[in-house]
Amino acid sequence: MAQDRPTASELLIAIADFLREEAAPALDRSDPRLGFQMRVAVNSLAILEREWRLAPEADSRELMRLRKLLGRDGTLAELTRELARQLRSGERDETDAELMAHLEATTNDKIAIANPKWK
Amino acid sequence: MTFHGGTEAETVAAGLAAAASRHLGGPATIEGLRRESGGASRQTWSFDAVVAGERHELILRRDPPTAGGREKASATSLDRPTEFGVLRAAFKAGVRAPEVLFQTGPSDGLGEAFVMRRVGGIAIARKLLRDPPYAEARQKIASQLGEIAARIHAVDTAQLPPLPHREAADQVAALRTALDSLDQPQPVFELALSWLDRRRPAPTGRPLLVHGDFRTGNYLADETGVTAILDWEGAHLGDPIEDLGWVCVKSWRFGSVDKPAGGFGSREDLWTAYRRAGGTEIDPARAHWWEMFGTVRWGVICLTQAWRHLSGSVKSMELASIGRRAVETEVDLLQLLKEAH
Numbered sequence: 245m246a247q248d249r250p251t252a253s254e255l256l257i258a259i260a261d262f263l264r265e266e267a268a269p270a271l272d273r274s275d276p277r278l279g280f281q282m283r284v285a286v287n288s289l290a291i292l293e294r295e296w297r298l299a300p301e302a303d304s305r306e307l308m309r310l311r312k313l314l315g316r317d318g319t320l321a322e323l324t325r326e327l328a329r330q331l332r333s334g335e336r337d338e339t340d341a342e343l344m345a346h347l348e349a350t351t352n353d354k355i356a357i358a359n360p361k362w363k
Numbered sequence: 364m365t366f367h368g369g370t371e372a373e374t375v376a377a378g379l380a381a382a383a384s385r386h387l388g389g390p391a392t393i394e395g396l397r398r399e400s401g402g403a404s405r406q407t408w409s410f411d412a413v414v415a416g417e418r419h420e421l422i423l424r425r426d427p428p429t430a431g432g433r434e435k436a437s438a439t440s441l442d443r444p445t446e447f448g449v450l451r452a453a454f455k456a457g458v459r460a461p462e463v464l465f466q467t468g469p470s471d472g473l474g475e476a477f478v479m480r481r482v483g484g485i486a487i488a489r490k491l492l493r494d495p496p497y498a499e500a501r502q503k504i505a506s507q508l509g510e511i512a513a514r515i516h517a518v519d520t521a522q523l524p525p526l527p528h529r530e531a532a533d534q535v536a537a538l539r540t541a542l543d544s545l546d547q548p549q550p551v552f553e554l555a556l557s558w559l560d561r562r563r564p565a566p567t568g569r570p571l572l573v574h575g576d577f578r579t580g581n582y583l584a585d586e587t588g589v590t591a592i593l594d595w596e597g598a599h600l601g602d603p604i605e606d607l608g609w610v611c612v613k614s615w616r617f618g619s620v621d622k623p624a625g626g627f628g629s630r631e632d633l634w635t636a637y638r639r640a641g642g643t644e645i646d647p648a649r650a651h652w653w654e655m656f657g658t659v660r661w662g663v664i665c666l667t668q669a670w671r672h673l674s675g676s677v678k679s680m681e682l683a684s685i686g687r688r689a690v691e692t693e694v695d696l697l698q699l700l701k702e703a704h
Binding site for chain 2: 281284285287288291321324325327328329331332334337338343344347348350351352354355358359362363
């Protein structure tokens, strides 16, 4: 069932803007510790907004890469677990170019959601 | 102030008055008592004790008496009496650290606690790195950190209370154990830990005092630079280069990414000052190993903090949100791995 607008993204942005611009400054005046916590919450809402927009495609790209890299089928969670196992056991290491390309792409997609300003 | 807060402050004030009267040579009046920021289980309070007209500016470090359901202390974190002993030895050896004065007793009702002299300065990285009053200090801090690290590592270990001994191999194993306790596989951390495991430095012949959390955010500084190194609860015996790697981890540059030494200078600034103050010559590969290790360590800490909330042991939005910072260290680790080739 399609929801009416605002979309989830639009609603999250509206909530975050309200909390940042109106609620947080009022809290800063009455209780700076709560003002700080509110900014943490606003930051998390921004993460959710980016996740809602970007994660579906990022997840499907990650799953395709993992199937190819590991040469088998499975869910994202199963294949990630298998990759982690192979990395701990030393079956794969940083000399594997396809592995490194996969980790780089996955990490780039994660940071684009969690903190795009990180450098 | 809430009823609960008022009650706690009153308990702390009464306990401090009793302890200060015993240790400062006469009946003490406690003034200006206030809670500094910090966790629920490990508290820091600022206060003045006035004894016979003399004002002592002091800090209380305290683990409140255990209440039901409180989290158990971290396995890698010292208890307050041991931290007191480490601080006393470090201060005596000339390390820029707060001077500890006395421990409180069971009858004071404060839990495990000790009192130290208050030192001027701030710990807030963002202010130290950007605000005008600290412009001159910014030129000095990287070298000061090198000098202070050398002093810490020169503390006579015979003067220290019994401390855990943790070498590189133990630390890699501990991070793997921590990862195993999360139900979430972490390929980048596994890759980095395997890389570290294959290249781990030889155990130190003579383990030295390692601060264990030597970084920007954990020292006080004023217009003249660093005034005191804080947060000694991670102190242990081991490889001193661990401290020099940790202070360079990118997360501790707070945005000043081109200045690895805590956001204030180059690795060479740090190492040169370290050597001039009596520290050993730094092997860049060993320092790089510990910087990479520190980067995984911070990433795993981010996840562990989030899991404290997710497991239900503490309810905290702030802790939960730290979990999403782990990926910052994954970005940095992939970069460090490239530079290592």
